[in-house]
Amino acid sequence: MASIGVIDYGMGNLHSLGKSLERVAGSQRIEISYDPEKLLKCDRLVLPGVGGVLACMNELRRLELNDLVIEASRKVPMLGVCLGMQVMLDHSNENGGVDALGLFPGKVVRFPDPPADAVERLKVPHMGWNRVRQNRPHPVWNRVPDDSWFYFVHSYHAQPDRPEHVLGVTDYVTSFASAVARDNIVAFQFHPEKSQAAGLQLLANFAEWNGQA
Template sequence: MSEVVAVIDYGMGNLHSAGKALEKVASGQQIVITGDPDQVRAANRVVFPGVGAIRDCIAVLRETGLDRAILDVIAAGKPVLGICVGMQALMARSEENNGVDCLGVFGGQVTFFGELQNDTGGRLKVPHMGWNQVRQGMAHPMWAGIADNTRFYFVHSYCVTGLVDEEVAGRCDYGLSFAAAATRKNVFAVQFHPEKSADAGLTLLENFLRWQP
């Protein structure tokens, strides 16, 4: 029986592009796009993508029970990959939409770029969009075959801050340094879009399909 990889569908996100990219690098795995919490729980691996406003994301997760399903999958030790807003939703809190409590898998906070200053005291332009280098913060199976300082594709106005050092898997510079990738145990999350990041992104997705935390 083939391994099932669930891509969480909560009504917002780059679901089909993420699903297609996963299918391209899958080796016998079945890629399923689903909004069914039971299907998510039953999957062998889970991808949690997302774009849009965090308030809407968290509201839909709670209304549908997908929030509990994600936490149950993580508690069960299955590999989980968060992408973009999927990464932000795994943090403790976001200041977007006047403040939103998130899933609390990580203790980090999600902060608006436009309220931050760069190293010379100027305001940062939002959104941060385009290709940017990611400095790997640790040796991790998810970085296998990906050189340090490889460029990935970003589109975001909010960034993760306040993670402990051992949870920062990668950093990016955009006027200041922010967490571009986070990890703890069986969870890996990235602010960039691997499905839009050419060969490096496909390599990261392939690594996720092979990862045995």
């Protein structure tokens, strides 16, 4: 039986993400685990995450999951969610600066504070529903309308070095990359498991994706 592994390092919304995957994954088994041997046997992997990048990287290293993510990213379709997307870049400015997994060239930066004279004082963190403009075609966008609404909670956002890696863009204080993809990796800043029909469709598309754009 095919399986989707959800990497459990103690900092993800595992219950709701696992349940959402179970709803859309058909006959595939959902394996939530911190065991590298079990995870490496899965046909697809999901790297979730909430919280700060320093704690995330510390836990991934402590559990010897950072090397697993890097190794598996060369072999199977992989999905990053929220903080799981941010740690896929080279470096984050959060927590005084933290080197991350380096799966995408680029860095993660904090949203700029809105100007004092701004007509609309947008708050940081960016929390709530916002639209995602699809930057280019990709199998995970199948049956997901452009400019669909997704649920966000974050104070930092990705700045990929390579424009071709940007899969979706969202406006909040500035325009930022809310989805990235390359080869067999795709990642979202928003939470698909909290994003109703559009989010479930994205997860369903990932569950069917063979890792080719």
